[in-house]
Amino acid sequence: MSDIRADRNLTDNFTLNQLTRTDQSDLQAENRNVTAEEELKLVVLAELLEKCREVLGCELDVLSGRRFVSLNKRVGGSDRSQHLRCEAVDFSPAGPDSEASVTDAWQKLATASRAGRLKFGQLIVESAAGRDGGRSVWVHISLGEPFRDKARCGEILSMKDGKYTMISKVV
Numbered sequence: 001m002s003d004i005r006a007d008r009n010l011t012d013n014f015t016l017n018q019l020t021r022t023d024q025s026d027l028q029a030e031n032r033n034v035t036a037e038e039e040l041k042l043v044v045l046a047e048l049l050e051k052c053r054e055v056l057g058c059e060l061d062v063l064s065g066r067r068f069v070s071l072n073k074r075v076g077g078s079d080r081s082q083h084l085r086c087e088a089v090d091f092s093p094a095g096p097d098s099e100a101s102v103t104d105a106w107q108k109l110a111t112a113s114r115a116g117r118l119k120f121g122q123l124i125v126e127s128a129a130g131r132d133g134g135r136s137v138w139v140h141i142s143l144g145e146p147f148r149d150k151a152r153c154g155e156i157l158s159m160k161d162g163k164y165t166m167i168s169k170v171v
Contacts, residue, residue, distance in 0.1 A: 010046035013053060019045060019065035019089065027071045034066060034086065041086040042066060044143060048120065049089060052141065055112040056105055059094035063138050076128075082121065088142035090126070099127065102137045109139065110156045113170045121148035126159040 007017040019042045020032045034042070045065060053060050067075070067083040082088035093105050106125035112118045121142035128136070144153035154170035 010043045011050050013059075014046035014049050014062065016042065018062040019086075021062065022064065022067070022071055022075075024071055024074055027068075027074065031066060031068055031071050033068075038066065038086040041143070041147070044147075045086060045089055048141060048143065049091065051118055052091070052109060052139075055109055055118060056093060060091045061094050061097075062089060062091050064090040082142040082148070085147070087121070087147045088140060090138045090140050092138050097137060099137050102139060106139050109141070110168070113154065113156070114168075119153070120144050121153050122155045122157060124157045124159050124164070128159070128161050 007015050009015055010019065016034075016039070017032070020034065022028055022031050024031075042065065049060060049062070064075070064083065065088070066086045067077060067081065069084065072079075072081055072084055077083055083090075092102050095101075103125055106123065109118060109123055113120065113123065121144040122140065124140040126138055126140050140159075142148065144150075156167045156170065158165050158167060
């Protein structure tokens with residue numbers, strides 16, 4: 001494991017510390033210990049965020065990227081979460097979050113994916129009271145192929161309080 005407490009850029013606008021941050025301060029140091037392989041995946045994830053930033057035309061607040069097992073359990077993440085493998089990130093447009101602003105961002109990203117401008121595993125607008133730092137709504141995006149089976153890529157979903165609904169699939 002390499003200790004990544006010394007921050008560095010993964011892309012022009014996203015750093016290693018941003019993609020390994022957590023509101024769970026007692027677990028922060030452990031969450032920043034990643035392998036070289038995990039760090040390479042975080043670069044790919046940061047590149048996906050750059051595309052999201054371009055589509056949305058605004059800065060992004062990274063809420064949760066990489067999660068090690070204990071952190072993932074604490075915040076209520078699935079034991080199959082791509083966050084565990086450095087393959088998913090939760091974010092919102094910079095500034096105060098509202099259901100309207102986050103849903104609007106999610107819809108713009110879904111539209112861009114349908115136009116072939118954005119490839120991913122899953123794109124989800126998620127809401128859950130008090131989850132992961134008390135946030136109530138955010139966008140989740142995960143890496144697609146080769147990190148996720150091609151048949152399960154391009155899924156656009158919504159999640160409210162743990163219940164997922166498939167909205168559409170981009171092929």
